[in-house]
Amino acid sequence: MSAHATVEDSYQVRRWVGTVEETVHENGxxxxxxxxxxxxxxxxxxxxxxxxxTDLSALTEPSAALGTALGTRAVALLGGREPQSYGKGGIAGTDGEQEHVVACITTTFGDALRAAVGGGLAWISSATKTAAPGTPIDIPLAFKDDVYVRSHYDAVTLTAADAPRPDELLICVAVATGGRVHHRVGGRSVAEARAAARA
Known part of the structure; x- marks a missing residue:
């Protein structure tokens, strides 16, 4: 069974959402x-x-399929470009709680997301909250092989106009092809991080 089919089988899905943006310059x-x-x-x-x-395992146990399906969809939106950064997050509707989102994006989810984006050595930045429908979430980004690569600290904003409803969860991921445009505040470079990983 495909990851998408497993998600549909394990969770009651109402909709999928996605967004993509391309930045050419930032006033430079x-x-x-x-x-x-x-x-x-x-x-x-x-x-x-x-x-x-107390037991939230019904959300956690099938969550590898969530990580795979969302990661695959996000990478597809990059149009064949290599993902360098990743992040995860979600919003619980107002009848739920933040912990319900966290249960969906634990290590089970994270390991599957890593595989879907072509691997990653760093922990995955995340943001979770409880909010009303239409509330935006800023999904944090960091370089997928070394969280100390400062150029890749960033975020992607995702908004679903009618979600999550009070009895829903919005689970999401983000990817990026590189660091911030015009990053120039120093720190470890991608090349340095990759060399250290090979050593």
Whole structure:
């Protein structure tokens, strides 16, 4: 069964959302290569909305399929370009709680996301919250092989106008093809990080 089919089978999906942006410059010289950032999300029913339970494994156990499906969709939006950065996050509707989102994006999800974007050595930055429908979320980004590469600290904003409804979760990921356009505040470079990983 494909990851997409597993998501549809394991969670009650209402919709998939996505966005992509391409930045050529930030009030400076035109970049040699534009920065492309993409985000994808899925809106699912929250089975724990409206109450408190201690065992959230029903959200965690099938979440590898979420990581694979969302990662694959996000990479596709880059149009064949290599993803250098990644991030994850989500919003719980107001009848749910932040922990319900966290249960969906733990290590099970993260390892699958890494595989879907072609690997990654660094931990995956994340942001989660509880909010009303239409609330934007800034999904943090960092270089996927070394979180200390300062040029790649960034974010992608994702908004679903009617989600999450009170009994829903919006689970999302983001990827980018490089660091901020015109980054110039120093720190470890991508080349240095890759050399250190090979050593």
């Amino acid at each position: 010289p035109k970049a040699g290569e534009p920065l492309v950032k993409a985000a994808c999300g899925v809106v699912i029913r929250n089975p724990f909305a409206g109450g408190y339970v």
